[in-house]
Amino acid sequence: MRGVLTRWVVPVRCAGCRRQPAHLCCHCLTTLQFALPFCLICDQYSPHGLIHKTCTHLTIQHISLFYYNHVARNLLKLYKKKPYKAYAQAFNQLLKYYLHFDPFYLTQKIPNNNVSIIYPASTRSKSLGYDHIKILVPLVAQGFNIRNWKAVAAYRSKKQAKQLKTIKSKTKRAEFLLRHSYTIRPKALRPHSNILIIDDVTTTSVTLLSLVNAVINSGVPFKSITTFTFFKVRLN
Ligand SMILES: [Zn+2]
Ligand SMILES: [Zn+2]
Numbered sequence: 001m002r003g004v005l006t007r008w009v010v011p012v013r014c015a016g017c018r019r020q021p022a023h024l025c026c027h028c029l030t031t032l033q034f035a036l037p038f039c040l041i042c043d044q045y046s047p048h049g050l051i052h053k054t055c056t057h058l059t060i061q062h063i064s065l066f067y068y069n070h071v072a073r074n075l076l077k078l079y080k081k082k083p084y085k086a087y088a089q090a091f092n093q094l095l096k097y098y099l100h101f102d103p104f105y106l107t108q109k110i111p112n113n114n115v116s117i118i119y120p121a122s123t124r125s126k127s128l129g130y131d132h133i134k135i136l137v138p139l140v141a142q143g144f145n146i147r148n149w150k151a152v153a154a155y156r157s158k159k160q161a162k163q164l165k166t167i168k169s170k171t172k173r174a175e176f177l178l179r180h181s182y183t184i185r186p187k188a189l190r191p192h193s194n195i196l197i198i199d200d201v202t203t204t205s206v207t208l209l210s211l212v213n214a215v216i217n218s219g220v221p222f223k224s225i226t227t228f229t230f231f232k233v234r235l236n
Contacts, residue, residue: 015078015090016071023090024075032066032094034103035232040205043235049106060212060225063106064232065098068201072231076200080132088135091200094230095143110226111194112146118197118211120182121153123161133200140198140228149196152189154182154214174206181213189220196226203233 014020016028037049040062046052049062066072079087099107117137125131137151156164160180167173197211208227215222 012086015075015087018074023086024071024093028071029093029097031069031071032097033069034098034101035064035067037104037106038062038064038232040208040227043205048109049104058212058225060227061106061109062205062208062227063110064202064229065094066231068231068233072201076231079200085135088139091136091230092139092143095139099143107144110144110146110196110228111224112144113148114190114193114223115141115146115149115196116152116189116193116222117141117146117149118152118154118184118195118215120199120207120211121155123156123158133198136198136200140196146196150188150190150193152184154184154211156180156182170204174204177206177210178213181210181217184214184218186218186220189215189218189222191221192223194224194226195222196228198228200229201231201233202229203235 012021012023014022014025014028016024016031019025020027036045037047038044039046039050039052039055040060041051041055051058051060051062075087075090079090102108117140119133119137122128122131122133134151134153141149164173164176167176195215197208197215199207202208208229212225212227215225
């Protein structure tokens, strides 16, 4: 009954086109293309989404579901504003749609037990009253059927966040991000857990790699690292 009422008060509109009464309508879903598995370091194709051995010695698997397009842009824009919960359901739908096909068999290797799910904490979460990536954590855990998981925030200091805002050049931003990694409270991480790092969208993988750095810098031993985003911006 409650669901019916909220739907009546806030009518659900497709986050992609704002027309159809769905979280994401069939038309918008089919405009999305499955992202090919790639290496986080060199951005080139890589089977199973693993980092090439020639790129780094670390074993990290990465999964991006879809290439970023106009539907993704609309969804991400709306999702950052209120009412966020209705749009969070659109992410749920994206995950289900992808898992139905699982076109590159990437999701089979995602650890489903004893997982620390790491997300980049928003620096504006206090003023907004919510953290938009944190809301996606349980959705991702449920989507991948993960039992026994824990959400872990990765923080960037306010001073660094301010500095970052002033840097306009993309390469300089990337350099800054890699140098000033996120930090994770060592006590928050379960020792010997599988690490799943999540974000909404990635372009050059810099944020993801910076989060990987934060895990390594925390000094807490881990079993494996997987990184995940809903969207991937094509670089060429
Ligand atoms: Zn639509
Ligand atoms: Zn590579």
